[in-house]
Amino acid sequence: MTNSTAPCPVVRTSDDGLALSRIVAGMWRMGEWNMAPQQRLAFIEQCLELGVSSFDHADIYGGYGVESLFGEALALQPSLRERMQIVSKCGIKLRSPARPAHTIQHYDTTAAHIVASVDNSLKALRTTHLDLLLIHRPDPLMEFDEIAETFEALRAAGKVRHFGVSNFTRHQFECLHRRVPLATNQVEFSPLHLAPMFDETFDGLQDQGVAPMIWSPLAGGRLFGDDAATAPLRAKIRQVAAETGYSFSSVVFAWIMQLPSKPVPLTGSGRIEAIREAVEATQVTLTRQQWFEILRAARGHEVA
Amino acid sequence: MTNSTAPCPVVRTSDDGLALSRIVAGMWRMGEWNMAPQQRLAFIEQCLELGVSSFDHADIYGGYGVESLFGEALALQPSLRERMQIVSKCGIKLRSPARPAHTIQHYDTTAAHIVASVDNSLKALRTTHLDLLLIHRPDPLMEFDEIAETFEALRAAGKVRHFGVSNFTRHQFECLHRRVPLATNQVEFSPLHLAPMFDETFDGLQDQGVAPMIWSPLAGGRLFGDDAATAPLRAKIRQVAAETGYSFSSVVFAWIMQLPSKPVPLTGSGRIEAIREAVEATQVTLTRQQWFEILRAARGHEVA
Amino acid sequence: MTNSTAPCPVVRTSDDGLALSRIVAGMWRMGEWNMAPQQRLAFIEQCLELGVSSFDHADIYGGYGVESLFGEALALQPSLRERMQIVSKCGIKLRSPARPAHTIQHYDTTAAHIVASVDNSLKALRTTHLDLLLIHRPDPLMEFDEIAETFEALRAAGKVRHFGVSNFTRHQFECLHRRVPLATNQVEFSPLHLAPMFDETFDGLQDQGVAPMIWSPLAGGRLFGDDAATAPLRAKIRQVAAETGYSFSSVVFAWIMQLPSKPVPLTGSGRIEAIREAVEATQVTLTRQQWFEILRAARGHEVA
Numbered sequence: 001m002t003n004s005t006a007p008c009p010v011v012r013t014s015d016d017g018l019a020l021s022r023i024v025a026g027m028w029r030m031g032e033w034n035m036a037p038q039q040r041l042a043f044i045e046q047c048l049e050l051g052v053s054s055f056d057h058a059d060i061y062g063g064y065g066v067e068s069l070f071g072e073a074l075a076l077q078p079s080l081r082e083r084m085q086i087v088s089k090c091g092i093k094l095r096s097p098a099r100p101a102h103t104i105q106h107y108d109t110t111a112a113h114i115v116a117s118v119d120n121s122l123k124a125l126r127t128t129h130l131d132l133l134l135i136h137r138p139d140p141l142m143e144f145d146e147i148a149e150t151f152e153a154l155r156a157a158g159k160v161r162h163f164g165v166s167n168f169t170r171h172q173f174e175c176l177h178r179r180v181p182l183a184t185n186q187v188e189f190s191p192l193h194l195a196p197m198f199d200e201t202f203d204g205l206q207d208q209g210v211a212p213m214i215w216s217p218l219a220g221g222r223l224f225g226d227d228a229a230t231a232p233l234r235a236k237i238r239q240v241a242a243e244t245g246y247s248f249s250s251v252v253f254a255w256i257m258q259l260p261s262k263p264v265p266l267t268g269s270g271r272i273e274a275i276r277e278a279v280e281a282t283q284v285t286l287t288r289q290q291w292f293e294i295l296r297a298a299r300g301h302e303v304a
Numbered sequence: 305m306t307n308s309t310a311p312c313p314v315v316r317t318s319d320d321g322l323a324l325s326r327i328v329a330g331m332w333r334m335g336e337w338n339m340a341p342q343q344r345l346a347f348i349e350q351c352l353e354l355g356v357s358s359f360d361h362a363d364i365y366g367g368y369g370v371e372s373l374f375g376e377a378l379a380l381q382p383s384l385r386e387r388m389q390i391v392s393k394c395g396i397k398l399r400s401p402a403r404p405a406h407t408i409q410h411y412d413t414t415a416a417h418i419v420a421s422v423d424n425s426l427k428a429l430r431t432t433h434l435d436l437l438l439i440h441r442p443d444p445l446m447e448f449d450e451i452a453e454t455f456e457a458l459r460a461a462g463k464v465r466h467f468g469v470s471n472f473t474r475h476q477f478e479c480l481h482r483r484v485p486l487a488t489n490q491v492e493f494s495p496l497h498l499a500p501m502f503d504e505t506f507d508g509l510q511d512q513g514v515a516p517m518i519w520s521p522l523a524g525g526r527l528f529g530d531d532a533a534t535a536p537l538r539a540k541i542r543q544v545a546a547e548t549g550y551s552f553s554s555v556v557f558a559w560i561m562q563l564p565s566k567p568v569p570l571t572g573s574g575r576i577e578a579i580r581e582a583v584e585a586t587q588v589t590l591t592r593q594q595w596f597e598i599l600r601a602a603r604g605h606e607v608a
Numbered sequence: 609m610t611n612s613t614a615p616c617p618v619v620r621t622s623d624d625g626l627a628l629s630r631i632v633a634g635m636w637r638m639g640e641w642n643m644a645p646q647q648r649l650a651f652i653e654q655c656l657e658l659g660v661s662s663f664d665h666a667d668i669y670g671g672y673g674v675e676s677l678f679g680e681a682l683a684l685q686p687s688l689r690e691r692m693q694i695v696s697k698c699g700i701k702l703r704s705p706a707r708p709a710h711t712i713q714h715y716d717t718t719a720a721h722i723v724a725s726v727d728n729s730l731k732a733l734r735t736t737h738l739d740l741l742l743i744h745r746p747d748p749l750m751e752f753d754e755i756a757e758t759f760e761a762l763r764a765a766g767k768v769r770h771f772g773v774s775n776f777t778r779h780q781f782e783c784l785h786r787r788v789p790l791a792t793n794q795v796e797f798s799p800l801h802l803a804p805m806f807d808e809t810f811d812g813l814q815d816q817g818v819a820p821m822i823w824s825p826l827a828g829g830r831l832f833g834d835d836a837a838t839a840p841l842r843a844k845i846r847q848v849a850a851e852t853g854y855s856f857s858s859v860v861f862a863w864i865m866q867l868p869s870k871p872v873p874l875t876g877s878g879r880i881e882a883i884r885e886a887v888e889a890t891q892v893t894l895t896r897q898q899w900f901e902i903l904r905a906a907r908g909h910e911v912a
Contacts, residue, residue, distance in 0.1 A: 092607075093592075105606045106596035137608060140501050141595065143564045144510060167608070170779070171474070171504045175511040197748050200779045206752060207783040260751045288701075291749065292714035302713045303700075304745060304775070396911075409910045410900035441912060444805050445899065447868045448814060471912070475778070475808045479815040 008051030008279045011264060013211040018132060018162040018183040020054040020085055022257070023278045024213060026266035027055055030069050031062030033270035040073035046272045048083055050279050056186075056213070056266050057125070058089035058136060059117050064098040067124035075126050085131035087213075089166060089186075090117035092136045107139035111150040118159055133160040134186055138172050148179035166215075170204035177208060186213035189256060189263065191233055191298040192222055197259070206261040217256050217265040218249060236297035240290050246280060253281030255294050312355030312583045315568060317515040322436060322466040322487040324358040324389055326561070327582045328517060330570035331359055334373050335366030337574035344377035350576045352387055354583050360490075360517070360570050361429070362393035362440055363421050368402040371428035379430050389435035391517075393470060393490075394421035396440045411443035415454040422463055437464040438490055442476050452483035470519075474508035481512060490517035493560060493567065495537055495602040496526055501563070510565040521560050521569040522553060540601035544594050550584060557585030559598050616659030616887040619872060621819040626740060626770040626791040628662040628693055630865070631886045632821060634874035635663055638677050639670030641878035648681035654880045656691055658887050664794075664821070664874050665733070666697035666744055667725050672706040675732035683734050693739035695821075697774060697794075698725035700744045715747035719758040726767055741768040742794055746780050756787035774821075778812035785816060794821035797864065797871065799841055799906040800830055805867070814869040825864050825873040826857060844905035848898050854888060861889030863902050 009022045025047045035043065044055070057067050067088065074080060091109050093102050118133060133154065135147065154160040165173060166186040173185045185205060189196045189212070196202050196212065205212050218224070223234065234248075241251045256263050267278050286294075296302045313326045329351045339347065348359070361371050371392065378384060395413050397406050422437060437458065439451065458464040469477060470490040477489045489509060493500050497520065500506050509516050522528070527538065538552075545555045560567050571582050590598075600606045617630045633655045643651065652663070665675050675696065682688060699717050701710050726741060741762065743755065762768040773781060774794040781793045793813060797804045801824065804810050813820050826832070831842065842856075849859045864871050875886050894902075904910045 102593075104593050104596055104600065106592055107607060108592055140506075140599070141562070141564060141592070169504070172507055175507055178511075200777070202748075203780055203783055207786075258749070260749060288714055288716055288749070289710075289712050292712055295748070296712065303715060406897075408897050408900055408904065410896055411911060412896055444810075444903070445866070445868060445896070473808070476811055479811055482815075 005050060005276050005279050006283055008053075009282055010051075010053075011211065011262065013184045013213075013264060014181065014209060016162055016181045016183045018085075020132075020264055021052050022264060022282050023052050023253070023275070024054040024056050024087070024264055024266045025052050025275060026215065026268045027057050027066050027070055028061050029268060030066045030270065035270065037072050037076060040069060041076045043270060043272065044070075044073060044080065044084075045077070047275055048080065050272075050275055052267075052275055052279060053083060054085040054087060054131075056087045057121070058092075059121055060089075060092050060094045060096075060136075063094070063096045067121055071124050071126035078126075081127055086125060086127060087132040087134065088118075088121045088125070088130050089134040089136040090114055090121070091139060107137060107141065109135055109139040109142040109147055111146055111153075114147070114150045115154065118154060122159065129158060130160045132162045132164060132183060134164045134166045134184070135168075136166050138165070138168050144175050144179055147176060151180045170200035173204065174208070177210070182210065184211060184213050184264070186215055188216050189214045190217050190219040190223065191237070191252065191255065191294060192219035192230065194298060202259060202261040202263075211262040211264055214256055214263045214265040216268070218252055218268070220268070223252065224248075232300075233294070233297040236293055240286065240294060243290065244284060244286070246284050247277045249274065249277040250281040250284060251286070251294075253278045254284035254286055255291060257281060258286060258291060309354060309580050309583050310587055312357075313586055314355075314357075315515065315566065317488045317517075317568060318485065318513060320466060320485045320487045322389075324436075324568055325356050326568060326586050327356050327557070327579070328358040328360050328391070328568055328570045329356050329579060330519065330572045331361050331370050331374055332365050333572060334370045334574065339574065341376050341380060344373060345380045347574060347576065348374075348377060348384065348388075349381070351579055352384065354576075354579055356571075356579055356583060357387060358389040358391060358435075360391045361425070362396075363425055364393075364396050364398045364400075364440070367398070367400045371425055375428050375430035382430075385431055390429060390431060391436040391438065392422075392425045392429070392434050393438040393440040394418055394425070395443060411441055411445065413439055413443040413446040413451055415450055415457075418451070418454045419458065422458060426463065433462060434464045436466045436468060436487060438468045438470045438488070439472075440470050442469070442472050448479050448483055451480060455484045474504035477508065478512070481514070486514065488515060488517050488568070490519055492520050493518045494521050494523040494527065495541070495556065495559065495598060496523035496534065498602060506563060506565040506567075515566040515568055518560055518567045518569040520572070522556055522572070524572070527556065528552075536604075537598070537601040540598055544590065544598060547594065548588060548590070550588050551581045553578065553581040554585040554588060555590070555598075557582045558588035558590055559595060561585060562590060562595060613658060613884050613887050614891055616661075617890055618659075618661075619819065619870065621792045621821075621872060622789070622817060624770055624789045624791045626693075628740075628872055629660050630872060630890050631660050631861070631883070632662040632664050632695070632872055632874045633660050633883060634823065634876045635665050635674050635678055636669050637876060638674045638878065643878065645680050645684060648677060649684045651878060651880065652678075652681055652688060652692075653685070655883055656688065658880075658883055660875075660883055660887060661691060662693040662695060662739075664695045665729070666700075667729055668697075668700050668702045668704075668744070671702070671704045675729055679732050679734035686734075689735055694733060694735060695740040695742065696726075696729045696733070696738050697742040697744040698722055698729070699747060715745060715749065717743060717747040717750040717755055719754055719761075722755070722758045723762065726762060730767065737766060738768045740770045740772060740791060742772045742774045742792070743776075745775050746773070746777065752783050752787055755784060759788045778808035781812065782816070785818070790818065792819060792821050792872070794823055794874075796824050797822045798825050798827040798831065799845070799860065799863065799902060800827035800838065802906060810867060810869040810871075819870040819872055822864055822871045822873040824876070826860055826876070828876070831860065832856075841902070841905040844901055848894065848902060851898065852892060852894070854892050855885045857882065857885040858889040858892060859894070859902075861886045862892035862894055863899060865889060866894060866899060
């Protein structure tokens with residue numbers, strides 16, 4: 001592993017024009033990192049130095065608190081804003097001390113809620129616009145037309161530049177994409193969660209020329225555990241790491257990024273070394289045989 | 305609960321122009337109601353007074369007998385015909401004393417059978433046209449082109465005004481809808497049968513601007529049973545009924561009609577009070593939290 | 609059963625213009641038939657006499673050996689080439705003594721591999737062109753655009769006349785078919801493997817006007833076994849065979865060919881009598897009741 005990491009490349013996720021860093025820094029757990037504002041600022045600056053310029057949020061992260069933690073750090077150095085892309089999400093209503101009116105966890109994808117949530121996010125993040133807004137989960141009550149019109153209105157108001165969804169099926173993505181161009185569908189994928197590779201999600205995104213974003217590419221840390229069921233997979237990843245001279249994590253990130261839909265993975269860590277390993281993965285190309293070795297280990301059987 | 309129910313609204317199920325009452329009276333079990341012709345006529349008139357002007361049939365209901373029971377009642381007051389919409393279906397061939405040639409229950413969606421079935425239905429119902437004809441089940445041997453051509457021929461002949469399907473998947477619906485505009489897909493849905501909400505059926509219909517019709521919205525009565533597995537769901541529906549001041553059944557019908565695909569539910573009862581409770585549901589709007597409370601109780605877990 | 613079999617009809621599988629014999633002779637197991645070159649030639653000539661003019665191959669059959677066995681026979685009578693259609697496949701990389709570089713069974717659908725595989729097939733088959741080339745399995749790493757461009761280049765080079773896929777889902781088929789017209793999707797189907805009838809595969813092909821090819825229509829011989837679980841199905845097929853005066857195999861082939869997507873089944877046998885029984889099936893039309901009797905026996909329950 002090298003210490004002079006090449007900078008993270010930039011990618012366009014679709015024809016719609018959004019540019020993200022090939023690795024996106026996920027802020028989901030920032031509230032658990034116990035960082036003072038100055039430490040958060042330092043972490044953000046280190047990410048930017050690595051070329052990781054895109055930061056992934058949601059209104060609900062940290063019990064509706066992470067956006068404010070980030071905004072507080074950004075306020076210490078406001079000029080950083082123009083060097084980064086900020087992603088946020090809306091549509092889930094959590095039970096939370098911060099939202100006492102919510103008596104049950106539910107979804108809300110009405111125009112009124114989307115607009116109010118964006119306004120909250122802009123205020124908490126101390127910014128005038130989001131680069132990308134995602135509907136967090138497919139809502140059984142969502143009106144495709146209403147969401148599309150709300151996206152267009154937010155774009156016209158200068159509050160949000162690009163739009164997407166998260167955890168949508170291939171068909172749900174296309175229903176909305178037909179009404180308003182979407183820049184991504186952010187889904188869970190890892191060697192321990194292969195569903196999007198076989199349920200039309202990745203095929204459909206490739207077909208539409210849209211790159212997925214990937215949450216939990218390291219399976220929320222489960223890939224590093226000592227679960228006997230995943231031992232053969234871990235051994236295989238370690239073997240490929242040895243063959244290529246890259247870290248375990250870099251191999252997993254590389255394995256994911258090699259898919260033809262050109263996935264953009266999120267990190268989840270507050271350690272800059274973890275971000276660096278993800279960035280190093282952008283330099284790795286596995287052989288097809290290495291790639292299928294990992295797939296076989298992940299599934300427990302070879303391809304037909 | 306009020307006795308001065310507001311009249312049932314009218315809805316268009318698609319751009320194709322079919323107008324149905326928001327609640328459709330299902331005639332499936334009319335043969336079990338043991339009504340004399342004059343009683344059947346009275347029931348039909350009471351439905352019409354409530355604004356329930358659409359009546360759902362199939363050739364096979366009551367062992368190929370219900371259409372005749374209805375037609376017999378209609379013949380007592382033929383002027384009612386122009387105040388109602390008659391829906392029927394074809395495509396299933398039941399084993400029945402009325403059809404001794406059928407040695408096995410099977411499907412037939414050939415032009416010859418569809419046309420013959422419509423002619424039988426018109427004769428039994430004592431009417432010159434159907435307002436809506438549905439293919440009852442997806443047939444593994446169905447030819448999309450042949451069905452579409454048959455529909456167009458029936459329309460040209462003045463025998464059927466609008467067309468649809470029943471129990472079709474999203475993809476099957478679209479295969480036929482591309483060839484001839486369909487006005488609906490009549491499917492099973494209730495808090496005890498949630499599949500269409502998660503298998504693309506409702507998403508696809510919303511996408512196409514077509515409203516589903518819903519059979520067994522009360523789960524064929526199972527919602528009123530004392531099955532321990534459904535006790536929490538029943539308790540939740542009762543709670544929402546108490547909160548809103550409407551009946552248990554009204555809450556279920558309202559919960560269904562609130563979906564963005566604008567479902568049109570069928571009743572199944574011969575009691576006019578049951579029809580009235582369905583009509584009252586057209587006045588109810590549940591809060592999002594009430595709606596998701598019922599969903600959670602139906603699934604046994606909250607949304608992700 | 610007659611000895612003067614009517615010749616096998618010819619079918620177009622799509623608007624793209626490929627014509628195949630209604631029954632295709634599958635060469636998968638030719639390596640197991642232990643035939644001398646002259647015997648292979650005689651078998652090919654007997655197939656042609658029956659009107660079975662299409663021969664199905666893959667680069668990998670017989671451990672990368674079958675194409676050469678066929679080419680060796682064809683070289684004894686090169687004029688046969690213009691009376692036949694040769695189908696081959698690529699995209700799977702087997703572990704095999706013939707391919708020592710392969711350390712794991714995997715897929716390769718890159719332009720470089722497809723072109724190299726076609727060149728190998730042409731050389732082994734001793735022909736200048738393939739009539740039809742299929743991607744053998746859907747590859748998680750496949751690039752739809754790259755495959756489409758490679759197909760067009762192979763067509764322009766005169767090496768392959770028509771293109772298709774095998775074992776693709778409905779959605780995968782359509783992703784590629786949008787980029788380059790495909791002539792078929794070759795899938796497994798039989799009374800013991802009904803999936804394509806219910807998972808959108810056949811519906812989608814009918815919708816697109818493309819006929820599937822069918823591998824293992826006799827379930828790889830399992831239909832002839834004495835498995836208790838399939839005894840009712842075997843009894844029903846025997847009954848229909850007795851009713852129609854055709855052989856057991858002919859009934860199964862006829863049952864498949866009666867589907868509205870117009871499937872083109874493959875044989876798998878080196879016995880000319882087995883090919884003849886498949887060809888005889890092209891003369892059979894089962895009644896709908898017979899057809900559904902077999903479906904019911906195959907599923908263990910009648911249709912809804």
